[in-house]
Amino acid sequence: MTVPVLNATNVTKSLGGTPIIGGLTLSAEQGEFISVVGPSGCGKTTLLTCLSGLRNVDAGEVSFEGQKLDGPPDGMALIFQDYSRSLLPWRRNVDNVLFGMRRMTGVSAQEKRAKAMEMLAAVGLSKFETHFPWQVSGGMQQRVAIARALAARPHLLLLDEPLAAVDAQTRADIQDLLLSLARQFQKTCLLVTHDVDEAIYMADRVIVLSNRPTHVIADLQVPLPKPRDQIATRSEPEFLRLREKVLTLIRSMRTAA
Amino acid sequence: MLSLLRGSLSILGFLALWEIAARSGLVPTDYFPAPLLVGETLVAEIGRGEIVSAFVATFLRALIGATAASLLAIAMALLAARYAIVRRAFDPIAEFLRPLPPAALVPLAIFFLGLGWKLYGFILVFACFWPVYLNAAQALAATPRVQVETARSFGYGDWAILAHVRLPAALPTIFIGVRMAASIGLIAAIAAEMIAGRDGLGFYLMDAGLSLRVPETFAGLVAAMVAGLLINALVMVLRALTIGWHVQLTRMEAGA
Numbered sequence: 304m305t306v307p308v309l310n311a312t313n314v315t316k317s318l319g320g321t322p323i324i325g326g327l328t329l330s331a332e333q334g335e336f337i338s339v340v341g342p343s344g345c346g347k348t349t350l351l352t353c354l355s356g357l358r359n360v361d362a363g364e365v366s367f368e369g370q371k372l373d374g375p376p377d378g379m380a381l382i383f384q385d386y387s388r389s390l391l392p393w394r395r396n397v398d399n400v401l402f403g404m405r406r407m408t409g410v411s412a413q414e415k416r417a418k419a420m421e422m423l424a425a426v427g428l429s430k431f432e433t434h435f436p437w438q439v440s441g442g443m444q445q446r447v448a449i450a451r452a453l454a455a456r457p458h459l460l461l462l463d464e465p466l467a468a469v470d471a472q473t474r475a476d477i478q479d480l481l482l483s484l485a486r487q488f489q490k491t492c493l494l495v496t497h498d499v500d501e502a503i504y505m506a507d508r509v510i511v512l513s514n515r516p517t518h519v520i521a522d523l524q525v526p527l528p529k530p531r532d533q534i535a536t537r538s539e540p541e542f543l544r545l546r547e548k549v550l551t552l553i554r555s556m557r558t559a560a
Numbered sequence: 561m562l563s564l565l566r567g568s569l570s571i572l573g574f575l576a577l578w579e580i581a582a583r584s585g586l587v588p589t590d591y592f593p594a595p596l597l598v599g600e601t602l603v604a605e606i607g608r609g610e611i612v613s614a615f616v617a618t619f620l621r622a623l624i625g626a627t628a629a630s631l632l633a634i635a636m637a638l639l640a641a642r643y644a645i646v647r648r649a650f651d652p653i654a655e656f657l658r659p660l661p662p663a664a665l666v667p668l669a670i671f672f673l674g675l676g677w678k679l680y681g682f683i684l685v686f687a688c689f690w691p692v693y694l695n696a697a698q699a700l701a702a703t704p705r706v707q708v709e710t711a712r713s714f715g716y717g718d719w720a721i722l723a724h725v726r727l728p729a730a731l732p733t734i735f736i737g738v739r740m741a742a743s744i745g746l747i748a749a750i751a752a753e754m755i756a757g758r759d760g761l762g763f764y765l766m767d768a769g770l771s772l773r774v775p776e777t778f779a780g781l782v783a784a785m786v787a788g789l790l791i792n793a794l795v796m797v798l799r800a801l802t803i804g805w806h807v808q809l810t811r812m813e814a815g816a
């Protein structure tokens with residue numbers, strides 16, 4: 304068997320004395336698209352900061368491509384929930400994308416720039432490269448953040464509720480954009496969301512998290528045909544069955560809490 | 561443009577009223593010379609050259625002092641931002657020294673440093689340092705967490721984050737301090753010249769004022785005002801050049 308891209312074993316993490324993550328185990332195989340759903344405040348963002356090496360875990364272990372994590376590794380990129388603040392307002396969109404390419408060494412400035420433009424084109428923003436992020440809409444800002452993450456040439460993309468703050472139409476557009484980019488660039492993706500429909504629509508596998516201190520309570524395959532389609536996929540019996548199952552799990556936690 | 565025109569109109573109106581008041585004998589012209597007389601005196605003084613060299617001396621002192629103090633303060637704030645121990649050691653000292661009015665230091669500084677450029681250097685740097693340091697230290701400590709984490713996840717180390725994220729994020733606030741430093745620099749230069757100077761606008765004003773040459777005193781005031789406007793304009797140009805994005809963003813937010 305091949306080494307999983309990401310492997311978290313029995314991870315425990317407290318913040319300010321409050322246990323947030325309690326013995327969580329998950330792994331991601333090469334090329335998989337995984338959704339992680341959990342109730343608001345259960346520790347999803349905290350989990351991503353641990354999986355990305357931004358925070359150390361208290362107990363357990365996180366390894367990336369077989370290497371135990373010690374700080375943010377090369378080959379992983381994060382897309383934050385708070386995209387409008389994660390973009391740097393003093394940099395134009397193309398320079399924000401270039402910001403993500405620090406680890407790319409041995410490449411001329413010109414080539415880097417060309418690559419950054421290419422990434423902006425891939426998210427449909429060729430005409431906005433010299434705009435500042437605050438001059439474009441929220442959906443476009445999130446696209447810039449996606450281009451920046453892809454420009455870092457990660458093997459693994461971690462996404463923290465990237466679409467929670469955009470309107471429904473934009474959300475659907477960016478969902479499909481993400482799916483096609485993930486396929487085109489053969490990325491392994493881990494998408495955190497509290498939106499059950501989005502979790503199922505996007506993923507090969509859905510992981511359901513418990514309340515705090517959070518751990519995995521279900522790990523479900525999503526045997527839906529690909530490429531996904533906003534209308535057809537969402538009306539598949541299998542989609543509805545999974546949706547009911549995940550919602551039931553989440554509701555049972557709410558009553559338990 | 562229109563507001564500039566309206567502004568000049570209101571100033572012109574004020575000067576015209578003053579001129580009329582002076583000519584009609586409503587105000588004692590010995591103490592409040594008419595604007596035209598002040599203008600004539602200013603032209604004559606510029607011809608004599610003394611006011612020009614006084615202006616240049618004061619302006620350069622303020623400019624060099626404020627620039628040196630700003631650079632020093634930014635460097636210190638960067639160190640404090642990078643090393644918590646520097647901040648913990650320096651901040652109490654800052655709290656202790658900051659309330660000292662710079663002019664109060666002049667007598668002691670004359671004793672240690674004499675009457676030359678060292679005196680001006682010390683007084684000006686002391687006066688201009690604090691607004692820049694305090695603004696910079698506060699802003700460098702307040703970088704949005706998500707920006708720092710984004711940078712870390714892309715492989716930026718602590719120094720690189722300071723240079724590429726925290727400093728640029730802090731620049732708008734730092735410029736508030738620099739702008740204060742520029743006006744404080746002019747105040748401190750003129751105050752030091754008044755107390756200990758042998759040249760400069762402070763000395764010129766003292767000299768003209770104490771010998772009751774009232775029109776010359778007013779001419780000196782006009783020169784000081786021009787110095788103030790000029791140094792502020794320089795800061796604004798520098799600001800537009802370095803953080804034009806912020807100027808634009810602020811304008812956009814105000815318009816929206």
Ligand SMILES: Nc1ncnc2c1ncn2[C@@H]1O[C@H](COP(=O)(O)OP(=O)(O)O)[C@@H](O)[C@H]1O
Binds near residue numbers: 321323341349
């Ligand atoms: N520094 C901290 N100290 C104590 N509690 C914290 C800290 N940071 C976050 N938390 C708490 O941890 C919980 C999980 O936060 P988060 O990971 O952001 O959840 P989610 O992303 O699932 O909404 C929240 O209830 C939050 O209040």
Ligand SMILES: [Mg+2]
Binds near residue numbers: 348384463464
């Ligand atoms: Mg969150």
